[in-house]
Amino acid sequence: MGGFENSVEEAQPREWAWPSPAPGDADFEHLSTLASDIFDVSSALLFPENTDCNCMNLRPDLELTASARRALCCFVVDSNAPRLIEDTFELSASEDAFPLDLIPQVRFFVAYPLYLQGPHPVGALCLLNDAPREFDDQAWRLLRGLAQQAEALLRLHAQCHQKAQEQARSRKLSMLYYNVFDSCREPIYVRNRSGDFLAANRASFELVDEKAGVEDLSGQVRLSDYFPPEVVKRLEQGEREVIEHHESRSVLLPPIKDRQFEITISPLIDEQGDVRGVVSVAHDITEEHRQALLLKVLHQGITDYQALMSGERLWDFLLQALRKLTLSDYGLIGEVIDQQGTPSLRIHAITDLIWDEESRVLMQGLRSGDVLLSNSKSLLGRVFAQGETVVTDDLYSQPKQGGFPPDNPRLHNYLGVPIYDGEVLIGMYGIANGHQGYDEALLERLKPFTATCALLINLYRQFAEREQVMQELARARDEAERASQAKSEFLSGMSHELRTPLNAILGFAQLLLNSRRSPLDERQRRQVAHIEKSGLHLLNLINEVLDLSQIEAGRLQLSLEAVSLQVVIQDVVETLSATASQSDVTIEFDECTEDLRVRADYTRLKQVLLNLLSNAIKYNSRPGHVHIRCRPRREILRVIVSDTGTGIPQERHDELFQPFSRLGAEHGAIEGTGIGLSLTKKLVERMAGTIGVDSRHGQGSDFWFELPLALEDKTASGVLEDSNQTTLRSHTQRRWQVLYVEDNPANQRLMEDIFIDYPMLELHGAASAEAGMRLLQRQPIDLILMDIHLPGIDGYQALSRLRQDSRFTDLPIIGLSANAMQRDAHRDTAIEFTDFLSKPLDIAALLNAISTALPESLVLS
Template structure:
């Protein structure tokens, strides 16, 4: 097809655009699979294969966009087409040429764009493979190279489209060959012949003889009868299977009067697509048959190559999960080249030298010793590191090694006795940029190894580079997950051992303390043998020291319980006025005995925090007790509360000696008393550490502000409760309602982070009537939902593979689970992210770290 007035290459480009615009073939699925793969690899919401002419841009394959075409004047792809090069804009909103573009200011709100031109016919570009995101992002050289690799696959798919069109047009022409045979017989490159009803060859063109590798034959223009060739010119040169297949097809055509089309077995390394039609006279009577053979060797090889590459990329995860990827690639390499032997491996560094780790290899064993070697190579227990071998020249030096006569190669080194005969060899390095990351090798192929074969198989080499990088990324991720799991298991074992030890020690220590404190009480209160003043003083000291030791044991066990994750909290609205009054009443006598003035200033009006009553009072009593003990003589301790945003700060101020800045960071560590361990003031150094753990478990913070010589402010902050303070807790934690009970509610948590998984398991464990199931990916979660829908889904947004937004979109498009409640969990706390999550369709959007109170309220709302 040629457009008048156009440059030949421009006319060719426009013809290809016209063909691709209307063509709809099974390979269309390949283009859609490629755009989905590009979207997943680069983690962008939109991936397109575009076609661009002088007026408009339309999408041959579209993933993540509702429209199918745009005007060329506003298209980004036009720039990649015009420059015939990759085109990247990392933030269109700040780009002077694109900031006002309607595709930036309006739907689809493009911020990031990366496009690579498509040239399926090695002529002028006709379109692009492009990536689009609504957020700015960076796009480095490695990512551009990977995009170019995927664009090469798109070129192959589009080229296959055009080849199919070309073949379809040829097939249409074949139907008219019987009437045009006299004029075009000699000009045809396809083998053409005619036979009579008796089987005698009436004519055969030069292409037919060339296919048979015959040098001559009488082929003069004129009537068909004038160009007859005896059967002993043709028939004797046809292999029996081919001659029998042709004869059977001719008999069928003569009997049925309909053409028959079929593919012959390879003949002289060529594959023919043959069409046999009835040869009719002017009256319409069948006089014989006409056969036309079309050489499809190149097309078949190209289609086979494309199939291997397409399946390797699109089925990568399934092949990798079944540990079949490398065997699949090796077997595909053998089929494509007809080779008896092949291997594919990864280049790794061992002792600062390049070595080859075999991933797949054809069995070359010839003895028991060689069989054991093959097993070691296949299992990855052995690597190859000889840089001077045939393989070493490839993986160690990055050379392409090609020979069609291995026996004459002077540096081949020879093979051991019994080794299978190898007559030709091709070793090809697999590169990522300038770095050799792998190699493959083939041997004993029926075809000669040459540069044409190397160029033809280059897409396979590029795909292997892409897959090796994917493989390494997945292996690295699996190693990190394994290390995290091992660290978690080790920590759990250590915590368990510590808890068991402390529990045992508690029992062993409490038993003698029970006797010590019990007899001390008997001695003190004995009426039959009352103690004198000196003995009373001594027993009092025993009792005091015993209770101090008992308190220390309780604090150590309390800290261990918190660290082991066994702390039970009952979170509820808690009145600040009541909390300050309780603490003041309890410690008023101690302050008076120590000569310290205790002042309390409750907030007016009263306010409430969301916290555990017992544990909050424990923290406040600890801080006030410390303020009394470490104060100056006749000093003052003040208690007051202040409100900031959605949090309440409770402060304990003392007039003591103060704490230096370098010592303030050590205060909340266990067993840290600074210089107080040398004083007469009793203490364990654990109270502040316990207080920090308790406050943080209630979603709060704790700290100190101090000036040496002037005193210290110890404070902690807790979330403000939404309830009216007048209805908040004032006397006992048991007077307030606990989280709502549910019956048999099943939750599904989709999260890949082990630490977050464990946190959610602990949270749900404290709630009655709920069960939790955890899965690490959206793909697994959706499959589980399809078979066994839960009552509610908790969805992390940043997941491997399909992210939370894509998973929600898939779920909402299903007919059976479209209304399933889904809560988004994300570390993104910005208002735009929260609003975006809610607008996307999530029923709720909660930020990490999770506020347990808000989480419980959300569950109660969605599961009434």
């Protein structure tokens, strides 16, 4: 068996479902006989799929029943391996499945499985004998060769069987295609590029009353032999477009024998992808298709109403649909309007009826609504003025005033339908030159269309009224915005004007109080002190009004950057500590456990805290307590200012942040205008924050605001660490004077730390542009570092003023901003900075800018 095992490993069976051979197949019978002759035994080709179709050459004493044949085949096929039993009376344990009880006369059995495709055999070649015998390697090779021949015969048989099946299927499909093509109720025909007919079904010939079929065509048949010129023209035009663009087209044909067709023309493409002609299928849309089209039109008209209205296509869409539904050449749709008690028709859509310049002008006037129709005795007037439905096939015999113009296109028939909303006549539509005429049946079919027109006219009127209201509201809004803008500009201008005399009042008051040559007595000092106090209070009110007007006018400039909250709180507490002591109020604040930074404008954040803390002191009890706390939460930081005052009723919380609302405090002894909290709210919101209050009457108040945490590096508000160790060297002993204009103290201190390492540079600081310009009057400066967002005059305004002064025309001025896009925001001015740097500043970039702006004696190294 060793040689046989090697031969089995060489077999590569494939997946292939195969039928069993037919009984009596001569080739298989010859193979079975050959096997019997070679081995001098009985032989059989066994196939489990159909045990009645087996080819055998058996000795009379080895006749096998059907059950025996089936059992022997399964014995081999199930094991999926060659089987050899030299003596069936000495079966081993692995051969218990051999059906000895069905074939007791068999003493010798050997079988070779037969494969086609796949790992499973489809049958077996078996040798049987009534006496035991041996089976050597030579016999195995012979048996394997016979099995391979059997497999080859099986394949040949299967191919023939498959080919026969395919031929039969092809014949059936051809007959099926022919029957489907010729029995189709819709006309189908094929034409080549020259216009010759290649095929046409019976429905095509029935359409032209020709009793013929596909086989009766000749190349001489032309479209013009059977169809009117207008039909031929549209068909040939459609075929040319399909051949040219290689795309299918649908063409709506004029009526053919009172039937309406929409024909689909597709390219006829050969195996090389070239267009050889066209295949046309005609669809009868005379009745049911027209109703489906009507439903589609109504659905689109209602569902796409706003889209059609916005594109001013609603009425043209409806008119086009109406003409398509009724196969009419001309039509119009109009709305009835009341003109001083007389009904008139405003045209919304109309088909062109232009034959000269005068008619063209008339059509333009009708389409624009400038020209109204008011003749109640005309064919149209009988519809829109009298509500009459007019149907006629002879317009020229109808009683009416006037006739048609000489060049007017001939109208064969006419249908005018009134459109009612309940009992009210609101519009009409009219059509003419219908290819199939107009009758009562058509009127009945058009009822859904008429009802939809009534709905759409009402929607159109509501839409127009809404548009008018929206335009009036927009005008009112624009007027309100202009009034608000004028108010803000007035307040801003007045505030500036008031500051000028107030500056003199406060200045002279201070001179009187501090005069050494003519000191005031106690009574006079008390009186002047009241003047100064009242002046300062008035100045604070003016500043609040100015800030509020700038915010409302959109002119408040902010410099949003990382600001240390600890520094701002300490600054505010120091500022108000004296006021708190005079009011017998103690202030406590939780020092931040870490350097918490928020993204804000330093000056405006300080102003917010000053307002909240001064209110907490002003409206507190005596003695009282104020507590300032910080609470970071995810990406925001909440600051809470708590007081021990009388509290605020819940129902009045909404009034707190309204301008000029003091919740009754205006009748008390505490001064104020009610602007502070309103201004505070607007400032917080401009810095992308929120503000609120938690308070109950008699239990004090917690005023809080939230701002975004600055998540960038802690040096983000000032300067980044220099990774390149860039430095400056000077070839002279001169010290260069640099002015740094910046309102953020943290940024000022950072810049001071940078300049410590460069003794050739002497830094001067100013918290505002005004202070910087005053310093320029008394101190020579070689270079200015100018922040853009400053309180009062901003960096651009300061730059403009300095360049207008001949002394500072060539002075190097470097702009600094936390807004990286600020370089492009020059407010439409040609004046530019010498250089421009974005915060956080890179030390190397800063030093490079300074070295470039100053003379060559100062260089980088």
